[in-house]
Amino acid sequence: MKQYQLSTGEKKFIGSHLLVAILSLAVGSLFGPLQAFEHAGWDFYPYLRPWIKSYYQGLTVHGVLNALVWTTFFIMGFLTFNVIFGLKRPLKNPTLNKVGFWLMVVGVVAAAIPILANQATVLFTFYPPLKANWAFYVGLTLVVVGSWVEGWGLFMTFAAWRKENPNVTSPFIAFASVVTALLWQICTLGVAVEILTMLLPWSLGLIEGVDPQLARTYFWFTGHPLVYFWLLPAYLSWYAMLPKQAGNGKMFSDSLARLSFWVFLVLSTPIGIHHQYVDPGVSPAWKFLHSMFTFGVFFPSMMTAFTVVASLEHAGRKNGGKGALAWIGKLNWADPSVAAQLLAGILFFFGGIGGLTNASYNVNLVLHNTAFIPGHFHLTVATAVTLSFMGISYWLLPYLTGRKLWQPKWAVAQSWIWFIGMIIFSNSMHVLGLLGAPRRVPLGLAPYVPAEWNSRLFQVGVGGAILFISGSIYLTIMLMTALNKEKVTEEVEVPIAESMQDVSLTPVWLDRWAPWIYGALGLIVLMYGPVLFEMIKNIALTSPGFRVW
Amino acid sequence: MAKKDKDDEDFRPTGTIAVLAIFVVTLIAIWATIYMILVGRGGTL
Amino acid sequence: MSANKIHIDRYERNWMMFTAVLLVLFATAVSVSAFGMGIQVPAPEQRVDPKTVGTDPNSPWSSPGLREVAPGKYDAYILARAVPTWEYLPKEITIPAGSSVSFYVTSSDVQHGFKIQDTNANFMVLPGQVSKLTIKFDKPGTYNYICTEYCGSGHGIMYGAIIVTP
Ligand code: HEM
Ligand SMILES: [Cu+2]
Ligand SMILES: [Cu+2]
Numbered sequence: 001m002k003q004y005q006l007s008t009g010e011k012k013f014i015g016s017h018l019l020v021a022i023l024s025l026a027v028g029s030l031f032g033p034l035q036a037f038e039h040a041g042w043d044f045y046p047y048l049r050p051w052i053k054s055y056y057q058g059l060t061v062h063g064v065l066n067a068l069v070w071t072t073f074f075i076m077g078f079l080t081f082n083v084i085f086g087l088k089r090p091l092k093n094p095t096l097n098k099v100g101f102w103l104m105v106v107g108v109v110a111a112a113i114p115i116l117a118n119q120a121t122v123l124f125t126f127y128p129p130l131k132a133n134w135a136f137y138v139g140l141t142l143v144v145v146g147s148w149v150e151g152w153g154l155f156m157t158f159a160a161w162r163k164e165n166p167n168v169t170s171p172f173i174a175f176a177s178v179v180t181a182l183l184w185q186i187c188t189l190g191v192a193v194e195i196l197t198m199l200l201p202w203s204l205g206l207i208e209g210v211d212p213q214l215a216r217t218y219f220w221f222t223g224h225p226l227v228y229f230w231l232l233p234a235y236l237s238w239y240a241m242l243p244k245q246a247g248n249g250k251m252f253s254d255s256l257a258r259l260s261f262w263v264f265l266v267l268s269t270p271i272g273i274h275h276q277y278v279d280p281g282v283s284p285a286w287k288f289l290h291s292m293f294t295f296g297v298f299f300p301s302m303m304t305a306f307t308v309v310a311s312l313e314h315a316g317r318k319n320g321g322k323g324a325l326a327w328i329g330k331l332n333w334a335d336p337s338v339a340a341q342l343l344a345g346i347l348f349f350f351g352g353i354g355g356l357t358n359a360s361y362n363v364n365l366v367l368h369n370t371a372f373i374p375g376h377f378h379l380t381v382a383t384a385v386t387l388s389f390m391g392i393s394y395w396l397l398p399y400l401t402g403r404k405l406w407q408p409k410w411a412v413a414q415s416w417i418w419f420i421g422m423i424i425f426s427n428s429m430h431v432l433g434l435l436g437a438p439r440r441v442p443l444g445l446a447p448y449v450p451a452e453w454n455s456r457l458f459q460v461g462v463g464g465a466i467l468f469i470s471g472s473i474y475l476t477i478m479l480m481t482a483l484n485k486e487k488v489t490e491e492v493e494v495p496i497a498e499s500m501q502d503v504s505l506t507p508v509w510l511d512r513w514a515p516w517i518y519g520a521l522g523l524i525v526l527m528y529g530p531v532l533f534e535m536i537k538n539i540a541l542t543s544p545g546f547r548v549w
Numbered sequence: 550m551a552k553k554d555k556d557d558e559d560f561r562p563t564g565t566i567a568v569l570a571i572f573v574v575t576l577i578a579i580w581a582t583i584y585m586i587l588v589g590r591g592g593t594l
Numbered sequence: 595m596s597a598n599k600i601h602i603d604r605y606e607r608n609w610m611m612f613t614a615v616l617l618v619l620f621a622t623a624v625s626v627s628a629f630g631m632g633i634q635v636p637a638p639e640q641r642v643d644p645k646t647v648g649t650d651p652n653s654p655w656s657s658p659g660l661r662e663v664a665p666g667k668y669d670a671y672i673l674a675r676a677v678p679t680w681e682y683l684p685k686e687i688t689i690p691a692g693s694s695v696s697f698y699v700t701s702s703d704v705q706h707g708f709k710i711q712d713t714n715a716n717f718m719v720l721p722g723q724v725s726k727l728t729i730k731f732d733k734p735g736t737y738n739y740i741c742t743e744y745c746g747s748g749h750g751i752m753y754g755a756i757i758v759t760p
Contacts, residue, residue, distance in 0.1 A: 054747055063582060123744055127705050130746070141625060167752050212705055212720045252562065255600045277635045278717035280725035284637050291624070294615045302613040305569060306606050310562035317560070324567035353576045357583050360620060362628045362635055366587050366712045369707050369742035436711045438742045441750040448738050448753045500560070507600050543721045546704050548676045548746030562605050569609065573616070584623060590714045592632035593727040 001495055004088040006081075013098065015400045017077025017445035018393065020105065022478055026387075028065025029471045031058040032382075034359040034462025036425060039457045041444045053118045055442045056549055060115055063124030067381060069108055071192035072143065074389050075152050075233050076101070079177040081396070082236065083154050085494060086174030087161040103146030111139025115531045121549040123440070125219065126199070128210045131545025134203035144188050151181040170511055172240050172254060173496065179261045183225060185271050186520060190221025202545065209541040213281035217535060220272040221528065228268040230381050232261065234388040238308045238345060244497035245338050246331040247393075251254050251314025252307045254499035258510040260300035260307070264519045267297045270527035277364040285456050286531050291361040293527065301352060308345070311497065336411030337495075340391030342423050343419040344384050347426075351379030354430065369440070372433025375426045383422050387415065390474055399492035406480035410473055425463025428456040611622060636717045639698070644721035648673050648683075648702040655700060658683040658719050666692060672699045672754075673740065674706035674719045680748030681709075684741065688757045696728040697754075707742030710756065718743060734760040 006014075034044050038055060045055055050060050080097065084090060091097055114120040120132035126140075158178045162170070177326055198210045198218075239257045243249035251257060273290035278280050313327055320328025332338045354376035358367055369374065398405050405411065437443060437453055446456070499506075509515070602610075627633045647655050654671040661669045673683045689695060699708045701721045709716040710729060717725045731737070741752035 056744070056747060056749075078657065112668065127743075129704050130744075136558055211722065213723055216720075217717075251580070253601075253603065253606065255608065256602065272671070276718075278725075280636050280718060280720055280723040281638050283642075284635055288628075292621060295621060299610065299613060303606070303610065305572070306562075306565060306609050309568050310565040310603075310606070313562050313564040314560055316564070321564075324564055327564050328568075349572050353579050356576070356620070357580055360580070360584075362633050362714075363583060363587050363624065363625045365593070365633065365635065365716045366590070368716050369709070370716075434583070436709070436740075438707070438709065438740055440744040441751070446750045448740055463629055474605055501601060505601065507598050509598070510600070539643060540643075540722055544645070546676065546746070548704060548748075552664055558654070566605060566609075573612075577616075580620065584627070587633060587714065588631065590712065591730065593634050593714050593729065594632040 002492070004085055005491070006084055009094075010084055010090065011400045013094070013101070014077045014081045016101065017073045017080070018397065018400070020108070021073035021077065021389075022475070024069040024073065024108075025064040026469075026475050028062050028070060031062035032066075032465040032471075033468035034058060035062065036460050036467075038442050038444045039239050040464075041457070042461060043442075043444055043492050044090060054121065054549065056123070057115070057118050057121045059440065060121050060123050064111065064115065067124055068143070069390075071230050071381065071385065072147055072521070073104070073316060075180070076104070076147055078233050078384030078389075078392065078396070079181055080150070082173040083157055083176040086177070087157065089157070089161055089164075091153055092156040092160045093153055094154070097150050098147045098454055100149030100151075100153060103149060104143050105146075105394070107142025107144075107146055107310075109139070109140045110135050110142060110189040114139075116308075118549070125223075127219070128199060128202070128212055128215050129543040129545050130549075131203060134200065136475065137200045137203055141192070141195050141200070144192060151185055154181050169506045172251070172257065172503075173236060175258060175511070176232065176236040176240070176261050179265055180229060180409065181234065182234070182517070183268065184229045184351055186265075186524070187229065190218045190223075194218035198541075199311070200289040207541060209393065209543045210545075211535075211539050211541055212543050213279065213536045214539060216276060216279060216331075217273075217282070217532065218277040219509045221269065222272075223275055224272040225268040226453075227380065227382040228264050230385045232264060232343075234344070234385050235304055235308075236261075236387070237388060237392055238341060239311070240309070240497050241392075241495045242338065242341050242497075243311035243315050244495040245335055246342070247315030247319040248313055248341055249311050249313075249318060249451050249497060250500040251497045252310035252314065252500055254501055254503050255506050255510060256303055258309050258506065260303045261465035262516045263300040264297070265516060266523060267293065267300070269520065271297065271524040272528075273531070274364075275360045277361060278368050279537070282531065288361060290527065291359060294359040295535025298356065305349075310501075312342075314500070330402070334412065336405070336415060337391045339412045340394065340415035340418075343415050344387035347379050347387075347419065347422060348384035350426075351376060351384055354379065361453065367433060369438060370433030371429045371437040371439050371443075374439050375433060376430030378422060378426050383418070385445070387418055390418075391415065393478065395492055395495065397478065398488055399494065400490070401482060402487055403481055404486040404488050406477050406484050409475050414470050414473040414477065417466060417473065421463050421466030421470055423463075425467060432456045432460070598659050602635045624749055633714055634727075639724040639726045641722060642700055642724060644700070644702050647700055648675065654698070655702075660684075660687055660689070660695075661745065666690075666694060667696045669695055670697050672697060672702045672708070672751055674699060674708065674745075674752075675703050676748065676752075677703050680741070680745060680752040682741075682754040686752070686757065686760060687755045691734045691758050692730075692732060693758070694728060696726060696732040698724055698726050700724045704745045705743050706745045706752070709742045710737050710739045710741055712737060714753070716742065717738075731756070731758045734758045
């Protein structure tokens, strides 16, 4: 059976997303090791002065390019691929998707100019009253709007498919992609309102001041579900592609995979206040309620852990794996895409543990804004997500370009090096945080660093060096693959794991959209309505802007 | 439609339970350690 | 599409129930520490105008520092600022061991943080808002308070100290 063929134009369009994503990662990741070296006392920033003025300008580049640009572009490209390939039909309106893509590109450029001119050294959270040049806010807005437009293109395509195929269960990869795009539309409302009603008019001089507490609340409305926008595409691959790649395994439960995507959609937005446990202007009752709902998100996470591990076990057993754990060794570790995603998944267990701890209401007093937090999210977004996306690109790039993956053995090594470097880096960051070390501080120069932190700071540097090696190998492989003269003989097979259950037995209510969307919006109104109503009623636009970098 | 393999019918995810058991023990250990740090550092009211 | 009932594998169902039990345990532990042992997060305290809070003579932050409100009980008014330079006012507080201090912290410019090492005081400091927590210092020694939110290029040098005398 031949697989569905994408047109050359479609492949190019998806490939352009990858290109922007990987270029961003290349520049953004450069600063990660520099920050880690600074922590260890090896300060390279004086040599960068002609281009990058400070640690914080570099940190802004690192956060914006890695967490916002690399992720968003890779994800929009990957979702577009899944919708077309999954539904076996072209986009309903390809021009719309192209418009969305170019809006995002223009947005990135518009935000990059002030960042590089040191006019927007506000970090990727851009908390006011730190005030960036207006072009920074315009750029961010364009990126978000562009991603919305691309999302609408995907919804229209899905709707057209549904019309043509009224009584079939939707293909999982397309379904999961559309849910992810939908989650993004809902969650970005927070920053959209923050920028359009406060930051942009303020940066243009139309209003005098802003309300920092309200701005934070808008920001975290988006900020928490943002992490699910990053994670869900990786979950999609773990659920529906990795088991196939790892040993011809099947997806353990199609229904539960769908259910978990819906629960993420419904529960991930109305819990954002768990990032504001120690804010002065939010009442502890709301904080506590959001923490209990955050515990609720633990369910789809645990469901995902079970279904994914069981699907992998199915693959391992098919490969002849025995015993309680020995089957893990029988997975196709020699395939770089598999190695990368399995290692990403292993570290994600620890990322999840850190996340649950952060979310546990007053336990946050121990962790808030300490080095524990970057320790945590380098396991999640910088490994579970980033290393998985690297793994996906190991088959997706050859698929899109028709060129052979350059040096697959190096690609396997790259994943392992990332894994080892990240264990060293992240472990020492977590411990530093528990000892009281703050984040967002060039700790190599801070006056209050006690001697007991030093060995850990050194390990941060060592981990950073190892990660630098891994990142460089990845970028080399991508470049050499894109230029590879050796072509693949047949189109690369897209790995799709069948469901173990008959998909026609997937309950209909898992393929209905309206109830879940109403549920998501309803919960947002309940969980955020009263908080935002109070804050907006008592709004005080009293904070003028500052440029103190 | 998906054909049912005989192996699939018999498949029991016992290895999964083993993996998740290790995970849960680690989770409880780390969570409890940090919780004890919190309790050790005292009240805030 | 015909089915309505979701099929859940026996193992997976047990796993989900176990997850529920685990969460109830965590939620109970958190509640006991928060509502039983008084380890609480900050609550809304007061709104101020950041433009005048450090200068208006009626504002306690125009003369930041320690006030004894009862024997062994203090209020500490602390101003965090990035302009003209990155600092807390006051930079140093001295109290005898066994004192209980309520910290009232605000900012006259950008967002800051306030974390007293080795205690559970760790919160955001926002312009326009007052953050409050109360800490009892039993052990003599020096406790640094450090800024934990990016507040500009001097963020990493912004700290002060509480000296607890025997
Ligand atoms: C190449 C390996 C990497 C290293 C060595 C590294 C290192 C670091 C370090 C040391 C910090 C803390 C800086 C501070 O708090 O002062 C940091 C922050 C951060 N990193 Fe990375 N990183 C790497 C890759 C990544 C990747 C791939 C991502 C995301 C996809 C990422 C996302 C972030 C974010 C969002 C921050 C927070 C920035 C902020 O506080 O504003 N990093 N990184
Ligand atoms: Cu969150
Ligand atoms: Cu600061």
